[in-house]
Amino acid sequence: xxxxxxxxxxxxxxxxxxxxxxxxxxxxxxxxxxxxxxxxxxxxxxxxxxxxxxxxxxxxxxxxxxxxxxxxxxxxxxxxxxxxxxxxxxxxxxxxxxxxxxxxxxxxxxxxxxxxxxxxxxxxxxxxxxxxxxxxxxxxxxxxxxxxxxxxxxxxxxxxxxxxxxxxxxxxxxxxxxxxxxxxxxxxxxxxxxxxxxxxxxxxxxxxxxxxxxxxxxxxxxxxxxxxxxxxxxxxxxxxxxxxxxxxxxxxxxxxxxxxxxxxxxxxxxxxxxxxxxxxxxxxxxxxxxxxxxxxxxxxxxxxxxxxxxxxxxxxxxxxxxxxxxxxxxxxxxxxxxxxxxxxxxxxxxxxxxxxxxxxxxxxxxxxxxxxxxxxxxxxxxxxxxxxxxxxxxxxxxxxxxxxx
Ligand code: PMT
Numbered sequence: 001x002x003x004x005x006x007x008x009x010x011x012x013x014x015x016x017x018x019x020x021x022x023x024x025x026x027x028x029x030x031x032x033x034x035x036x037x038x039x040x041x042x043x044x045x046x047x048x049x050x051x052x053x054x055x056x057x058x059x060x061x062x063x064x065x066x067x068x069x070x071x072x073x074x075x076x077x078x079x080x081x082x083x084x085x086x087x088x089x090x091x092x093x094x095x096x097x098x099x100x101x102x103x104x105x106x107x108x109x110x111x112x113x114x115x116x117x118x119x120x121x122x123x124x125x126x127x128x129x130x131x132x133x134x135x136x137x138x139x140x141x142x143x144x145x146x147x148x149x150x151x152x153x154x155x156x157x158x159x160x161x162x163x164x165x166x167x168x169x170x171x172x173x174x175x176x177x178x179x180x181x182x183x184x185x186x187x188x189x190x191x192x193x194x195x196x197x198x199x200x201x202x203x204x205x206x207x208x209x210x211x212x213x214x215x216x217x218x219x220x221x222x223x224x225x226x227x228x229x230x231x232x233x234x235x236x237x238x239x240x241x242x243x244x245x246x247x248x249x250x251x252x253x254x255x256x257x258x259x260x261x262x263x264x265x266x267x268x269x270x271x272x273x274x275x276x277x278x279x280x281x282x283x284x285x286x287x288x289x290x291x292x293x294x295x296x297x298x299x300x301x302x303x304x305x306x307x308x309x310x311x312x313x314x315x316x317x318x319x320x321x322x323x324x325x326x327x328x329x330x331x332x333x334x335x336x337x338x339x340x341x342x343x344x345x346x347x348x349x350x351x352x353x354x355x356x357x358x359x360x361x362x363x364x365x366x367x368x369x370x371x372x373x374x375x376x377x378x379x380x381x382x383x384x385x386x387x388x389x390x391x392x393x394x395x396x397x398x399x400x401x402x403x404x405x
């Protein structure tokens with residue numbers, strides 16, 4: 001199963017207008033193409049001063065259009081054909097001039113004609129100098145576009161091409177691709193479902209400096225959250241400390257300790273359809289965290305531990321628990337026996353067992369090798385695959401279980 005199967009074959013039109021940020025649009029086209037999205041690029045005449053259609057064709061493998069094509073072989077229906085096939089129209093970068101056209105229905109080039117014919121969601125990433133952005137006409141046009149249902153992302157603040165600093169930079173491609181994924185995912189098989197996903201490890205304080213932690217990077221949980229968004233779900237991600245960027249469109253709750261994760265998961269699980277606990281929650285914490293840094297001079301301390309609450313068990317016992325509960329188990333021995341015991345003890349619908357004895361599975365790496373155990377006793381052993389592919393395989397099963405309830 002492709003990692004983001006719901007995105008594969010979706011059609012995005014990327015309108016590129018005359019700003020130095022055109023070079024970033026190439027990255028957007030490339031990243032969306034790598035996700036399996038078919039990207040039709042339309043360049044305005046000004047955009048072709050900065051970058052060529054060939055640049056986009058080279059990364060999308062598809063024809064990139066410019067104004068002259070409107071009067072070419074495909075004649076008057078070109079903009080209608082492009083717009084009708086679109087699942088999303090992205091205008092990035094969007095200059096003050098193109099914003100004015102989009103807001104007011106002016107249709108005098110291939111991109112603005114396509115925009116008027118478009119009925120798919122519209123994502124706009126403004127890019128211009130600070131003064132142009134602050135101009136009342138630009139602000140009016142942005143407000144108008146928003147009122148018409150467009151999704152405006154940015155602009156960001158920072159260094160501008162004029163050499164000035166201020167608000168006007170186009171947002172970074174990663175954020176724009178995140179929002180494109182979000183809008184392309186809507187209407188997917190998990191549309192209308194609310195999923196809670198936990199990710200990363202918890203940290204338990206020993207003193208103000210030191211913690212008990214574990215090796216979880218959050219990669220597996222974040223991949224599940226992103227794939228669920230791609231499939232159309234509403235996602236709450238409860239995350240321990242990690243270096244990863246939050247999936248765009250998820251509601252992210254940052255926590256540090258197991259106690260904080262328990263409170264956040266219990267709150268988010270109310271009314272949710274499924275809970276997927278990929279987090280590596282510390283089983284034990286220092287019974288008493290020291291208020292002051294423990295001094296080396298006093299010799300090695302003995303740290304007494306106490307048990308942390310079991311989050312999955314607390315959710316399983318709650319009134320109106322989510323219809324589907326999924327646990328993970330990272331095991332270094334007796335994988336299946338330990339996993340089957342956790343499935344039963346925690347009253348779960350699915351348990352994903354990862355064998356962490358191999359270097360290419362489990363903590364920190366980008367791949368995983370798992371067996372998915374179900375409440376009905378069935379087991380599916382999956383080969384080594386990316387964590388995004390594990391997420392897709394798992395969510396396919398979660399979707400089926402939700403459908404059957
Ligand atoms: O984050 P990565 O680097 O990508 O690594 C991914 C992972 C290895 C952390 C992940 O795939 C994984 O296996 N997570 C579970 C880790 C684990 O061993 O959990 P456990 O066996 O301690 O707990 C079993 C289940 O109960 C887990 O779903 C856990 O979230 C949950 N649990 C555990 C303790 C606790 N106090 N409350 C819980 O709910």
